[in-house]
Amino acid sequence: AQSVAQPEDQVNVAEGNPLTVKCTYSVSGNPYLFWYVQYPNRGLQFLLKYITGDNLVKGSYGFEAEFNKSQTSFHLKKPSALVSDSALYFCAVRDLSGGYNKLIFGAGTRLAVHP
């Protein structure tokens, strides 16, 4: 069965420092991987996805993610964190069973960026 794991409940970063939010996955076959962000009292917003091609994927708001097949990871990164990046981040993998676009989400990681 497809699954994703986000090992950290919370990540704390000082503004201006680089940030990393971790995600590992388990799939049979090639993975389709996604990152979403949820700001307070809002729904989830799509950030970026990896389908195929370059292992470094660039997305919205200056975020990028690195696909690492050998480590089965898809960590989210940003070179310089902003206080406004503080939010809940979800990693997701497409569930291949049923043959359609069903996403399996992780439990989320809360990112806190301090001034």
Next chain:
Amino acid sequence: ETGVTQTPRHLVMGMTNKKSLKCEQHLGHNAMYWYKQSAKKPLELMFVYNFKEQTENNSVPSRFSPECPNSSHLFLHLHTLQPEDSALYLCASSQELSQDNSPLHFGNGTRLTVT
């Protein structure tokens, strides 16, 4: 504006009440989803509709009853709920289920409290 509108934003109901959650999307999508978000748990997929046809019922109790009268509207009818059903209910849409790469677009959710 996310393109996916959910009403009401907040709902408090007793265990014997009947209420409905509404979702409307203005994106021309053909697939719609209900997710349940509970604190510190992965998002739980509840129901999936593609071109108004229900394609997934993810072992959801019968006290939750979905309705999809057209591709733009999705309802979740609630009756005799339990306190553990209190959560944020998120509606999402995507182009259609066969579009593997299309991201989900989420509404801002309905915060449900069952008393």
